[in-house]
Amino acid sequence: ARRALRALKGLVKLQALVRGHNVRKQAKMTLRCMQALVRVQARVLDQRIRSTSHEGSRKSAFSDTASVWDSRYLQDISDRKSIVSYM
Numbered sequence: 001a002r003r004a005l006r007a008l009k010g011l012v013k014l015q016a017l018v019r020g021h022n023v024r025k026q027a028k029m030t031l032r033c034m035q036a037l038v039r040v041q042a043r044v045l046d047q048r049i050r051s052t053s054h055e056g057s058r059k060s061a062f063s064d065t066a067s068v069w070d071s072r073y074l075q076d077i078s079d080r081k082s083i084v085s086y087m
Helices: 002-055 061-086
Strands: none
Touching: none
C-alpha cells in the first residue's frame, strides 16, 4: 500500500509538472498572438493617420476606425444569423 501511495504521489507530481508546462506554453502563445494583433492594429492606425494627413482632411482617424469596426461587427452578426437560420 505504501509503495502504491508513493507511486501515486509521483504520478500526481508528474501530472502537475506537465500541466504547468502546458499552461505556460499556451499563455506564451496567446501573448505572441496578442502582440502580433497589437502590432497590426498600430500599423493600420499609423497608415490611416498618414493617409488622412496627406489628403489634408481633418477627419479623425479614430472615427474611421470605429466605422470600419462597426461595419465588420454588423457583417459578423448577419453572418451568424444566416448560419443559425440555415441550421
